Amino acid sequence: DQQVKQNSPSLSVQEGRISILNCDYTNSMFDYFLWYKKYPAEGPTFLISISSIKDKNEDGRFTVFLNKSAKHLSLHIVPSQPGDSAVYFCAASARNYGGSQGNLIFGKGTKLSVKP
Amino acid sequence: DSGVTQTPKHLITATGQRVTLRCSPRSGDLSVYWYQQSLDQGLQFLIQYYNGEERAKGNILERFSAQQFPDLHSELNLSSLELGDSALYFCASSGGTFYEQYFGPGTRLTVT
Numbered sequence: 699d700q701q702v703k704q705n706s707p708s709l710s711v712q713e714g715r716i717s718i719l720n721c722d723y724t725n726s727m728f729d730y731f732l733w734y735k736k737y738p739a740e741g742p743t744f745l746i747s748i749s750s751i752k753d754k755n756e757d758g759r760f761t762v763f764l765n766k767s768a769k770h771l772s773l774h775i776v777p778s779q780p781g782d783s784a785v786y787f788c789a790a791s792a793r794n795y796g797g798s799q800g801n802l803i804f805g806k807g808t809k810l811s812v813k814p
Numbered sequence: 815d816s817g818v819t820q821t822p823k824h825l826i827t828a829t830g831q832r833v834t835l836r837c838s839p840r841s842g843d844l845s846v847y848w849y850q851q852s853l854d855q856g857l858q859f860l861i862q863y864y865n866g867e868e869r870a871k872g873n874i875l876e877r878f879s880a881q882q883f884p885d886l887h888s889e890l891n892l893s894s895l896e897l898g899d900s901a902l903y904f905c906a907s908s909g910g911t912f913y914e915q916y917f918g919p920g921t922r923l924t925v926t
Contacts, residue, residue, distance in 0.1 A: 730913045741816065741904050741917035742857070749913075787857065791913060801847055801859035801870055802906075802915055 701725045702790050704805035711812050717775040719808050721788030724769065728790040732802065733762060733773045735784045742787060746773070778812045785809050817841065818918035820905050826924045832893040835921045839886055839907030845869070846888040847908075847915060848880055852901040863888055895925045 703722045711717045719733075729750040734742035748755040748762045748771070755762050761774045775782055786809075789802040817840035827833055839846050848860040859872035863882035874880075877895075882888045892899060902922050906915040 732914060734917075739902070739920070739922065741818075741906075741919050743816070744914050744916060747914055801862050801872060802849075802857075803859070804857040806856045 699724075700805075701728075702788055702803045702805040704788055704808050706808050707806070708809040708811070711778045711810065713780055713812055713814050714777045717773075717778045717782065717810055717812065719773040719775075719786050719788070719810065721771050721773075721805055722769060723771075723790050725790070725792070725803075726769070727792040728803075729793060730791045731762070731764060731771050732789045732791070733760075734787045734789060734804075735782075736787060736807070737784050745786075775810075778810075780812050780814050783810055783812050816916040816918065818905060818907050818916050820903075820918035820921050822921060823919065824922050824924075826926065827895060828926055829895055829897060831895050831925075832891065833895065833923065835890040835892070835903055835905075835923075837888045837890070837905030837907075837918060839888070839905075840909070840916055843907035843909035843916075844886065845908045845915075846882055846886070847906045848874075848888070848890050849904045849906065849917075850901050851904065851920075852898075857904070860890070892923070897925050899923065900925045 732747040733745045736742045764771045785807040788805040819838045844865045860874040862870040880890045902920045904920045906917045908915045
């Protein structure tokens with residue numbers, strides 16, 4: 699059973715427009731959410747994160763929104779650039795015993811294509 | 815550059831063999847995580863170490879084991895390799911009060 703779901707395998711957006719990537723989760727114990735960007739045969743690159751005590755976090759062109767009641771988060775990229783084309787993974791985490799961050803549970807990813 | 819290093823970058827070996835993958839975390843990070851990415855499975859958590867101690871286990875096969883050494887580098891040992899073990903293996907690290915995990919470039923393992 700997938701605890702983190704990204705229901706859109708792909709998304710195509712015109713350069714300069716907004717890209718919205720969505721993610722749903724089922725486990726209410728998750729207390730931290732992250733977005734990663736990944737190119738083929740490379741490691742995931744951390745983009746932005748949000749704690750469960752917040753509903754929005756912004757970093758430059760990237761904004762993550764969290765709706766806990768709906769167990770939904772989204773990543774907004776404004777304006778989108780061709781260099782943003784990559785696979786985006788949503789991930790969630792909960793603390794394990796001892797208080798350290800637990801492992802990440804990843805969604806399957808959404809492939810974003812930004813067209814010039 | 816995430817600051818996490820992994821060696822080797824590529825590894826080709828035969829079924830039944832044993833290999834060791836190495837990871838050096840970012841300076842100061844106490845936690846190391848291992849993930850496997852295969853074509854049809856996405857990124858799957860294998861195991862976590864925190865300051866030398868095993869902290870959590872995911873869907874790690876009994877043929878796989880790991881350890882974290884006093885200098886905080888970690889090794890993932892894969893034995894009795896099967897064709898299905900062919901995958902990208904990523905190491906990530908995190909530390910302190912920060913929850914973000916930073917990933918290395920990965921080791922691509924091909925079992926023939």
